Amino acid sequence: xxxxxxIRFSIFHRWGILMLLFAIAMPNLNAQDEASTTEVVKPKxxxxxxxxxxxxxxxxxxxxxxxxLQFDIQHCxxxxxxxxxxLFGLFAPSNIRLGLGYTLINNLTLGLGxxxxxxxxxxxxxxxxxxxxxxxxxxxxxxxxxxxIDTRAASNFRYTxxxxxxxxxxxxxxxxxxxxSAQVAPSFSWFNNIEGYVDxxxxxxxxxxxxxxxxxxxxxxxxxxxxxxxxGYDQPLTSHPTNNPxxxxxxxxxTTTSAxxxxxxxxxxxxxxxxxxxxxxxxDYREGNFLIGFNITRLWNY
Amino acid sequence: xxxxxxVVFAGLIAFSxxxxxxxxxxxxxxxxxAKNKKNPVxxxxxxxxxxxxxxxxxxxxxxxxxxxxxxSKAAQLETEPGNFTKADFQAQTDGAIFYKTSEGRDxxxxxxxxxxxxxxxWNLVNYIRTLKK
Numbered sequence: 001x002x003x004x005x006x007i008r009f010s011i012f013h014r015w016g017i018l019m020l021l022f023a024i025a026m027p028n029l030n031a032q033d034e035a036s037t038t039e040v041v042k043p044k045x046x047x048x049x050x051x052x053x054x055x056x057x058x059x060x061x062x063x064x065x066x067x068x069l070q071f072d073i074q075h076c077x078x079x080x081x082x083x084x085x086x087l088f089g090l091f092a093p094s095n096i097r098l099g100l101g102y103t104l105i106n107n108l109t110l111g112l113g114x115x116x117x118x119x120x121x122x123x124x125x126x127x128x129x130x131x132x133x134x135x136x137x138x139x140x141x142x143x144x145x146x147x148x149i150d151t152r153a154a155s156n157f158r159y160t161x162x163x164x165x166x167x168x169x170x171x172x173x174x175x176x177x178x179x180x181s182a183q184v185a186p187s188f189s190w191f192n193n194i195e196g197y198v199d200x201x202x203x204x205x206x207x208x209x210x211x212x213x214x215x216x217x218x219x220x221x222x223x224x225x226x227x228x229x230x231x232g233y234d235q236p237l238t239s240h241p242t243n244n245p246x247x248x249x250x251x252x253x254x255t256t257t258s259a260x261x262x263x264x265x266x267x268x269x270x271x272x273x274x275x276x277x278x279x280x281x282x283x284d285y286r287e288g289n290f291l292i293g294f295n296i297t298r299l300w301n302y
Numbered sequence: 303x304x305x306x307x308x309v310v311f312a313g314l315i316a317f318s319x320x321x322x323x324x325x326x327x328x329x330x331x332x333x334x335x336a337k338n339k340k341n342p343v344x345x346x347x348x349x350x351x352x353x354x355x356x357x358x359x360x361x362x363x364x365x366x367x368x369x370x371x372x373x374s375k376a377a378q379l380e381t382e383p384g385n386f387t388k389a390d391f392q393a394q395t396d397g398a399i400f401y402k403t404s405e406g407r408d409x410x411x412x413x414x415x416x417x418x419x420x421x422x423x424w425n426l427v428n429y430i431r432t433l434k435k
Binding site: 044065066067225226256257258259299301302 | 354355358359360363411415416418419421
């Protein structure tokens with residue numbers, strides 16, 4: 001807890017984030033919605049800032065329209081380090097998440113999912129607070145939060161409360177041009193149970209803090225009407241006594257159709273559940289620990 | 303004689319189906335109120351551009367890139383997707399095209415929920431007008 005604000009943050013990272021924030025906040029008349037027309041008196045919120053509620057390992061500001069049921073299939077393969085031995089991780093043990101979300105009322109989606117790693121079940125909510133609108137609102141702002149229950153056997157936990165972890169994130173994005181959108185998203189993860197160790201004096205010490213701050217940066221550039229290039233970077237901010245997580249660098253491609261979004265990407269994150277990724281990422285990009293992943297999203301409108 | 307009548311009758315039925323497909327399927331009646339609805343969105347370059355983006359995402363797979371009805375999914379459809387470049391299709395009012403897009407029928411999905419903003423469907427109508435040859 002003491003070390004929440006002990007931020008290990010290089011000048012490079014600070015400047016990178018500041019520049020991205022500046023670019024997002026900068027007024028830009030080109031960022032009009034695809035659907036804007038000369039006859040509309042009151043400007044409408046910008047549409048399609050991103051092609052999906054996901055960009056690789058992170059949520060986006062997008063909330064589907066009311067009455068939309070969304071089914072997510074997410075997959076992260078093993079790292080590519082073994083080369084052809086396990087077909088660059090494609091035949092290695094993989095992580096999978098299956099999720100469902102429903103937009104109950106305008107701007108609010110509720111969802112649940114199950115992830116193979118530690119059989120984590122997540123209950124999540126996403127609410128669009130502000131929407132970018134030409135002339136009146138330069139940014140879109142969305143809240144995303146979840147409660148995750150580790151559903152493995154009781155023998156793994158001393159108390160039931162140890163099963164729970166939480167994630168809260170503010171997603172701030174701007175459609176800067178018709179083709180380019182960017183997002184900055186600070187987040188806070190919390191695990192009720194953290195591993196400990198016995199020090200030389202015989203006292204029990206925590207290997208990590210329970211809470212963890214991080215920030216995610218995302219960019220999407222459309223290369224055709226339905227395809228886009230995706231880039232992302234996740235920076236841990238909290239410094240832990242041991243086992244500090246590594247940042248995540250990821251890039252991928254996206255194709256959207258009327259009812260689907262497909263994303264294939266390469267990155268360092270394996271966890272899929274956001275707090276697992278932010279808190280426990282052991283894949284170091286400097287050591288080439290990259291893996292292939294994909295997201296498939298199916299939408300139904302009721 | 304009885305067999306001959308049966309064969310001719312079956313042939314006529316088969317032919318009528320073929321004719322129907324070639325003609326763009328069964329008639330699709332549109333209520334007068336919908337047919338006479340005025341397009342509130344001017345056919346500006348921005349509107350056509352927005353309609354084109356929606357066409358590419360929602361319509362192209364069945365109706366084809368140029369509206370010829372030759373999209374990648376067209377062969378799997380039980381309903382003829384029609385040829386939007388032809389004069390008979392383009393003779394419909396904007397309101398009729400808006401109605402059909404919104405409501406859907408058979409293989410043609412309803413888009414009033416998927417494209418929730420009516421203005422976007424009018425943009426699509428404006429783009430469909432540019433497909434005329």
